[in-house]
Amino acid sequence: MDVFYCLIHTPEAITPELCVLPGGTELDAMRGLTEVARDWPRLERIDLYRGNCEVRSFVPSDLATLRFPRALAA
Incomplete structure (x- = not known):
């Protein structure tokens, strides 16, 4: 199992x-x-990894617009 x-x-x-x-x-x-x-008000970028592989990089404006589908969020 990979760790995020x-x-x-x-x-x-x-x-x-x-x-x-x-x-x-x-x-x-x-x-x-x-x-x-x-928790990081001066965030410039946050990079998501799964194991040794980068999944995606996010800037604060990307995170503000993230929406999780209701069916998946339950």
């Missing part, structure tokens, strides 16, 4: 912060990523 994690990039940090995300599906990881992003 994200790298959090901020203007003041030389290296990004690492955060392991809960859950085993990409939908769970996305929920966790949006929760983590709320």
